Amino acid sequence: MTILVTGATGMVGRHVVAELMKTGHRVRALTRTLSAAGLPAGVEVVGGDLTDPASLESSLHGIERMYLFPVGRTAREVVAAARQAGVRRIVVLSGALADTDDSEDGYLAVERAVEESGLEWTHVRPGEFAANWLDWAPSIKERRVVRRPYGAALTQPTHEADIAAVAATVLVEDGHAGRTYTFAGPEALTTVAQVDAIGAAIGTTVRFEELDPVEARAEWISDGYPETFVDWIFAMWAESTRNPAPTNQQWADVVPRLTGRPARTFAQWARDHAADFR
Ligand SMILES: NC(=O)c1ccc[n+]([C@@H]2O[C@H](COP(=O)([O-])OP(=O)(O)OC[C@H]3O[C@@H](n4cnc5c(N)ncnc54)[C@H](OP(=O)(O)O)[C@@H]3O)[C@@H](O)[C@H]2O)c1
CATH class of the missing domain: 3.40.50.720 (NAD(P)-binding Rossmann-like Domain)
Known part of the structure; x- marks a missing residue:
């Protein structure tokens, strides 16, 4: 085939x-x-x-x-x-x-x-790709810092290799016709924890500098991000900071269930991409 x-x-x-x-x-x-x-x-x-x-x-x-x-x-x-x-x-x-x-x-x-x-x-x-954080690479490479609002916001990043493993499984295996698989990585982590994981992967401290959301919004828009996108993502992070939701276990279970392997952690993703951040 x-x-x-x-x-x-x-x-x-x-x-x-x-x-x-x-x-x-x-x-x-x-x-x-x-x-x-x-x-x-x-x-x-x-x-x-x-x-x-x-x-x-x-x-x-x-x-x-x-x-x-x-x-x-x-x-x-x-x-x-x-x-x-x-x-x-x-x-x-x-x-x-x-x-x-x-x-x-x-x-x-x-x-x-x-x-x-x-x-x-x-x-x-x-859900959210761990690879979105490749956006941090220039700042980590040059100054070992990530400057962001909402350091306590939780996301559940997904390794691109796991997304591909799910896709390949359902391409090859029978029994998945008519199914929609919504999923994410194995655990919800704060932005600060994700920055720490990248630091650990490259063997140095990466500082997190919390930005004021109003100033950050203006900065992002002047950097060219569409206003609607900035408002949407900041609202999501603000909500997550106010009401931190635990790991969505239903989403976390999909990769191991379909692929027969544990989902890759964010720490693993950071190690796999260490060269991008060094
Ligand atoms: N970032 C997130 O958190 C997130 C979450 C859920 C879903 N998604 C979705 O996932 C997708 C990104 O996946 P990815 O990271 O694997 O992609 P990617 O790294 O952005 O690369 C997409 C590839 O698709 C090809 N491509 C783009 N436009 C094409 C066209 N018109 N015709 C043929 N090929 C085309 C390009 O290949 P060539 O240049 O070689 O043609 C490119 O290498 C997006 O649709 C995104 O919205 C993202």
């Missing part, structure tokens, strides 16, 4: 490719830039763009299953092309907050396109 991985050069996609290679199935990987893909030997690398469904025709030829990176606007045409080409199962990379965004660019648009296609589908809805 040949499985197409879209978003194959992405943070999650590279691990999906690696996981699928271990299963012995043939893996075809889609990229918009063949010369920069840097994928392992043994993967068939093909060019194509999810915003241009016509560009996918030859990439879809002979494919039975597909990991779909979410591009909402053209999802319907992409899924129709996949169906036409003989694809039988699509696993969608979505997000835990999918239900909050009904726009044509949101995850729901992709989920619905797949659900309405008549193909077998499974939605993989991870």
